[in-house]
Amino acid sequence: MRYVVFLQRFLETAETHFMIGHRVNYYIFTDRPEAIPNITVKEGREIIPLRVRNYPRWQEISMRRMEMINHYLQQRFIHEVAFLVCVDVDMRFSDHIGVEILSELTGTIHPGFFAAGRQAFTYERRSISEAYIPPEEGDFYYAGGFFGGTVPEVYKLTKKCHEAIMVDKNKSVEAIWQEESHLNKYFVYHKPTKILSPEYLWFSERYTPHFLKKKRFIAIPKNSYAMRN
Ligand SMILES: CC(=O)N[C@H]1[C@@H](OP(=O)(O)OP(=O)(O)OC[C@H]2O[C@@H](n3ccc(=O)[nH]c3=O)[C@H](O)[C@@H]2O)O[C@H](CO)[C@H](O)[C@@H]1O
Ligand SMILES: [Mn+2]
Known part of the structure; x- marks a missing residue:
């Protein structure tokens, strides 16, 4: 509900940096469509509010995105777009992001773990959860805040993750990092066909390690x- 405050900057910076020269539909999940700022977008681009219900806990709002995306995939995305890019809203674009990110299935390395070893990844380690990943498995720790792919691939991903979240819920279990944990589990057994570096999802204005040449989405x-x- 409160996250509408992030929309103006998100959309304005996307108009400068995101998929310039291509057609873009911004699908915005919100319980307050009337609070979406009125921003003029370039030709071939459109802002599309999608009303969803609110949930009392931020964890549940974040997790339910898997269900929301999956629901609207069947309802409309499948008729309207070829690729989906699913991102957090508390972000701003600050350098070029274009068609280089598009692939069957795209994941992004979490900025906190690009240099970490597998044992340091914050995968779900309790075997009671559907998101459980055994210690000897997993390639990267992916961020929950940036994934995508073709419509059929994102359909499969969101369906599987949402179902796993519901199985957990029936056992009163919630994965350590909510749907991010389930996404990481999915990627262990369905490897992304493209992996984005932390240039595509960075966490700090100030901190810039020497190898990081660009911060595209912060x-x-x-x-x-x-x-x-
Ligand atoms: C950058 C990144 O990888 N962020 C991930 C990280 O947390 P973050 O700390 O970045 O989570 P967050 O507070 O940004 O919540 C995730 C997203 O859910 C939406 N939202 C959330 C609460 C709310 O009241 N209203 C609302 O709209 C909004 O799009 C937000 O950006 O871990 C979360 C799960 O623990 C998610 O996997 C996030 O994607
Ligand atoms: Mn976020």
């Missing part, structure tokens, strides 16, 4: 407690 610092409660 998280906005937020007071998590105030935003989420």
Whole structure:
């Protein structure tokens, strides 16, 4: 509900950096379509509000995105687009992001784990959860905030993740990093055909390691407690 405050900057910077020269539909899941800022977008681009229900906990809102995406895939995305790019809204674009990211199935390395070894990945380690990944498996730790692919591939991904989340829910289990944990599980057994570097999802304005030449999409610092409660 409160996250509508991020939309203006998200959309304005996307109009400067995201898929310039291509057709883009911005599908915005919100319980407050009337609060979406009125922004003029370039030709061939469109802002499309999609009403969803609210949930009391931020964790559930974040996780339910798998269900929302899957639902609207069948309802309309399948008729309207070839590729989907699914991202967090508390972000801004700050350098070129174009068709180089498109692939059957695209994942993004989480900026906190690009240099980490497998044992440090924060995969779900409790075997009671559907998101469980055994210690000797997994290639990368992927971010929940940036994935995509063709319509059929994202359909399969979101269906599988949502079903796994519901199985957990029936056991009163919630994976350690919500749908990010389920996404990581999915990618162990359905390898992405393209993996984006942390240039495509960075977490800090200030910190720039020497090897990072560009920051294309950056998280906005937020007071998590105030935003989420
Ligand atoms: C950059 C990145 O990889 N972020 C992931 C990270 O958390 P973050 O700390 O980035 O999570 P977050 O607070 O941004 O929530 C994820 C997203 O859910 C949406 N939202 C959330 C709460 C709300 O009240 N309203 C709303 O619209 C919104 O699009 C938001 O960007 O871990 C989460 C699960 O724990 C998700 O996997 C996020 O994708
Ligand atoms: Mn976020």
